[in-house]
Amino acid sequence: MSRSILFSRTLQSPVFAAAVAAALGLAVLAIGLAAAGYDPASALGALWRGAFGSWYAFTSATLVRATPLIVLGIGFALAMQAGALNIGAEGQFYAGAIAATWVALHVGGVPGVVAIPAVLAAGAVAGALWILGPVVLRLRFGVLEVISTLLLNFVAEALVSLMVQGPLQEAKHIYPQSDPIPTSARLPLMPGTRLHVGLLLAVGLGAAAWVVLRRTRWGFALRAAGAGPRAAQVIGRIRVPRTLATGLLISGSLAGLGGAIEITGVTYALFQNLSPGYGFQAIAVALLARLNPLGVVAAGLLFGALEAGAGGMQREAGVPAVAVDVVQAVVIVVTLLSVAASSARAAAAAPEAT
Amino acid sequence: MPPPILELSGIRKRFGSAEALNGVDFSLARGEVHALLGENGAGKSTLMHIAYGMLTPDAGSIRVGGSGVRFRSPRQAIALGIGMVHQHFTTVGPMTVEENLWLAAGRRAPWTAGRVAGLERLYEGISPTARVEELSVAVKQRLEIVKALAADARVLLLDEPTAVLAPPEVDDLLTVLRIFAEQGGAVALITHKLREVFAAADRVTVLRQGAVTLRGLRQDLTEEGLARAMIGADPLERVVGDEPPRRGRSGSADEPGILVRGPGFAIRGGEVVGLAAVEGNGQRAWLRVIAGVEPGSGVKVTGPVAFIPEDRTTEGLIPAFSLTENVALGLRDDPRWARGPWLYWPAVSSRTAELIAGFDIRASGPDAPASSLSGGNQQKLVFARALELRPRVLVAENPTRGLDVHATAEVHRRLRETAREGSAVVLYSADLDEVLTLADRVFVMYRGVVQEARAGASRDEIGRMMLGLFGDSTG
Numbered sequence: 001m002s003r004s005i006l007f008s009r010t011l012q013s014p015v016f017a018a019a020v021a022a023a024l025g026l027a028v029l030a031i032g033l034a035a036a037g038y039d040p041a042s043a044l045g046a047l048w049r050g051a052f053g054s055w056y057a058f059t060s061a062t063l064v065r066a067t068p069l070i071v072l073g074i075g076f077a078l079a080m081q082a083g084a085l086n087i088g089a090e091g092q093f094y095a096g097a098i099a100a101t102w103v104a105l106h107v108g109g110v111p112g113v114v115a116i117p118a119v120l121a122a123g124a125v126a127g128a129l130w131i132l133g134p135v136v137l138r139l140r141f142g143v144l145e146v147i148s149t150l151l152l153n154f155v156a157e158a159l160v161s162l163m164v165q166g167p168l169q170e171a172k173h174i175y176p177q178s179d180p181i182p183t184s185a186r187l188p189l190m191p192g193t194r195l196h197v198g199l200l201l202a203v204g205l206g207a208a209a210w211v212v213l214r215r216t217r218w219g220f221a222l223r224a225a226g227a228g229p230r231a232a233q234v235i236g237r238i239r240v241p242r243t244l245a246t247g248l249l250i251s252g253s254l255a256g257l258g259g260a261i262e263i264t265g266v267t268y269a270l271f272q273n274l275s276p277g278y279g280f281q282a283i284a285v286a287l288l289a290r291l292n293p294l295g296v297v298a299a300g301l302l303f304g305a306l307e308a309g310a311g312g313m314q315r316e317a318g319v320p321a322v323a324v325d326v327v328q329a330v331v332i333v334v335t336l337l338s339v340a341a342s343s344a345r346a347a348a349a350a351p352e353a354t
Numbered sequence: 355m356p357p358p359i360l361e362l363s364g365i366r367k368r369f370g371s372a373e374a375l376n377g378v379d380f381s382l383a384r385g386e387v388h389a390l391l392g393e394n395g396a397g398k399s400t401l402m403h404i405a406y407g408m409l410t411p412d413a414g415s416i417r418v419g420g421s422g423v424r425f426r427s428p429r430q431a432i433a434l435g436i437g438m439v440h441q442h443f444t445t446v447g448p449m450t451v452e453e454n455l456w457l458a459a460g461r462r463a464p465w466t467a468g469r470v471a472g473l474e475r476l477y478e479g480i481s482p483t484a485r486v487e488e489l490s491v492a493v494k495q496r497l498e499i500v501k502a503l504a505a506d507a508r509v510l511l512l513d514e515p516t517a518v519l520a521p522p523e524v525d526d527l528l529t530v531l532r533i534f535a536e537q538g539g540a541v542a543l544i545t546h547k548l549r550e551v552f553a554a555a556d557r558v559t560v561l562r563q564g565a566v567t568l569r570g571l572r573q574d575l576t577e578e579g580l581a582r583a584m585i586g587a588d589p590l591e592r593v594v595g596d597e598p599p600r601r602g603r604s605g606s607a608d609e610p611g612i613l614v615r616g617p618g619f620a621i622r623g624g625e626v627v628g629l630a631a632v633e634g635n636g637q638r639a640w641l642r643v644i645a646g647v648e649p650g651s652g653v654k655v656t657g658p659v660a661f662i663p664e665d666r667t668t669e670g671l672i673p674a675f676s677l678t679e680n681v682a683l684g685l686r687d688d689p690r691w692a693r694g695p696w697l698y699w700p701a702v703s704s705r706t707a708e709l710i711a712g713f714d715i716r717a718s719g720p721d722a723p724a725s726s727l728s729g730g731n732q733q734k735l736v737f738a739r740a741l742e743l744r745p746r747v748l749v750a751e752n753p754t755r756g757l758d759v760h761a762t763a764e765v766h767r768r769l770r771e772t773a774r775e776g777s778a779v780v781l782y783s784a785d786l787d788e789v790l791t792l793a794d795r796v797f798v799m800y801r802g803v804v805q806e807a808r809a810g811a812s813r814d815e816i817g818r819m820m821l822g823l824f825g826d827s828t829g
Binding site: 215216217218220221224227228230231232233234235236237238 | 642646647661663665668669670671672673674675679682683684686692695696697699739
């Protein structure tokens with residue numbers, strides 16, 4: 001009896017569900033690889049080595065890829081906890097990247113302790129500004145943020161093109177990219193690797209977001225506004241629109257910060273297609289983590305490993321890197337199914353309304 | 355008695371581990387109104403949903419016009435002339451009356467298709483091109499019947515159709531049902547109001563916990579017998595508390611002890627003021643302004659206010675949140691757990707555990723989600739939290755909607771107790787009898803204006819005031 005309860009608790013736990021989702025995703029990938037004529041064992045081995053095969057692979061590929069996913073995933077989770085769907089992290093990421101590049105290119109002589117915070121802050125502010133329009137549209141006219149934030153992604157991408165062929169183009173005006181940012185504006189690296197301190201920032205943000213959501217009055221109000229907006233307003237006397245707006249602005253600023261971290265920690269320059277779709281992968285990461293900021297850190301590491309491993313798989317086994325998208329897709333589907341199943345269970349457990 | 359047009363026999367239905375129906379027989383003959391009586395959760399709706407093909411029985415048979423049928427969907431029931439009026443409206447608000455009828459009939463027919471002689475009143479004052487969301491509640495209710503007729507229903511199943519109507523509208527509806535039956539139709543009327551049974555039914559079947567406890571012709575039955583069959587024991591202690599309502603004390607606005615003052619009214623501590631109004635006359639906003647939930651001018655309230663909103667699961671509670679979190683939601687600034695920016699959950703949790711014990715809330719613990727509680731226990735939690743605010747004014751909106759007799763009695767007891775302890779209680783209920791049972795004074799709201807009913811006003815007089823018929827009171 002108690003064992004079966006324990007077992008069913010385990011089955012329902014988000015961690016277990018996430019593990020099952022990941023395992024299923026890998027299994028589907030293996031079947032797909034076999035069907036396409038690859039040797040699944042050697043391809044998956046290459047995937048593993050690409051992600052965890054060496055200290056360098058782990059730090060410089062996996063952890064570097066995980067960092068933006070974690071930062072953007074926390075942003076998506078916070079907005080969704082507040083009851084809003086920010087599908088525009090990609091655009092806010094680019095807005096942050098543009099602002100960070102611009103500021104970084106103008107702080108040449110300033111020491112790093114000042115320059116780096118200034119550059120990161122510029123990214124965060126730009127991300128928040130990028131989402132300000134959708135916030136106002138939502139509160140004033142009821143325009144769904146799902147649509148407005150999504151559409152602004154395309155605008156942001158176009159703006160990056162404009163910048164790297166115009167105001168921010170490198171000095172020789174040949175390549176569509178910016179000049180490299182000065183050393184003083186670059187994030188410190190872990191010696192011998194390409195891993196930058198942005199990862200620490202990401203993990204710290206995850207912990208901070210968890211504490212805010214779970215331990216503070218404000219975080220509780222944010223969750224209440226998302227989980228039951230009418231009860232939050234009527235019983236909790238929470239100003240729901242304002243809370244929603246704050247959640248979205250924080251979400252946007254985190255995505256902008258993610259863009260700034262990418263510029264200052266990884267690429268050191270702005271160019272088109274800077275993001276391989278971080279803004280969308282971050283949604284999957286946050287969903288897999290069931291919107292728990294600490295879970296986002298773990299799920300971000302998983303997705304980072306998959307992305308890093310995909311590179312290894314392509315180099316070693318000749319499998320196109322996009323194959324790992326299968327894993328991510330299966331993970332998302334399984335997670336959504338398990339969320340739907342647990343809410344159906346809750347509905348079935350609830351008393352019948354007559 | 356003519357042979358039954360619809361006959362259900364030995365119907366069993368189980369939801370998970372709960373037996374909803376345990377071998378129930380029910381039949382309907384042409385020309386009769388058959389009342390189906392029972393407490394909430396007795397299985398009335400389940401039985402009707404089976405008769406309408408929305409649910410399939412685990413065992414038992416259904417015969418329509420003498421031949422056995424096995425419904426897989428309501429479509430088949432509709433094709434056999436069975437129509438249902440649900441507890442909630444099933445019209446599409448942005449569409450017109452005509453379009454809704456086409457939707458129901460499955461074809462573009464004239465909007466009065468299926469009209470029954472003698473029922474012209476059903477169509478009075480409805481424009482086929484009006485958008486349904488612009489119609490009044492009573493008209494929408496009539497439209498539900500018109501819809502069933504448009505699909506050529508000869509059998510009408512009505513699930514608590516009077517819940518949203520004012521007394522004169524209820525009488526109208528019952529008259530319509532009588533005429534429909536006299537014209538050769540058959541009506542099953544779900545209700546838990548004995549008055550309606552005696553006003554309209556030919557036959558009565560009482561369900562309790564999924565089984566028939568009483569069956570008979572109206573003239574052979576007594577109120578006490580029906581009530582006993584419904585609740586399985588002698589009728590409860592009449593739900594009125596030990597003190598009878600002190601109806602008729604008038605409140606002058608300069609008297610001390612006034613806790614709520616507004617245009618044309620004043621409410622004192624220690625009294626229950628009942629508000630009677632037909633849905634949609636502004637009572638929602640009025641209650642919310644007093645409760646401080648919606649902005650409004652001209653109403654002054656002294657002391658802390660607690661609000662018990664009508665809809666427990668969207669406004670009263672957050673179903674996905676635990677009991678602890680729901681308690682914290684209503685008491686966000688309580689110094690016992692709110693310190694600076696921090697919220698100390700252990701303190702909320704232990705207080706919640708105390709409330710669970712003190713209010714006899716059936717829950718697996720403070721961490722259980724609110725959605726796992728029954729309606730009655732959810733309402734206990736809402737009350738426990740409201741009283742935890744130590745309110746001087748308690749505003750309750752339909753606080754017993756959807757609750758069974760026991761839970762209702764509990765809510766009534768709490769409301770009286772709160773008044774006895776010196777707080778002002780403002781109670782709105784769509785059930786006029788509940789207002790009359792509990793209130794010391796009765797306010798009537800019509801088109802946004804509140805008027806106090808005179809001391810000793812009769813039920814009928816208040817009913818007329820609810821429809822704006824002031825002045826011609828005969829007492």
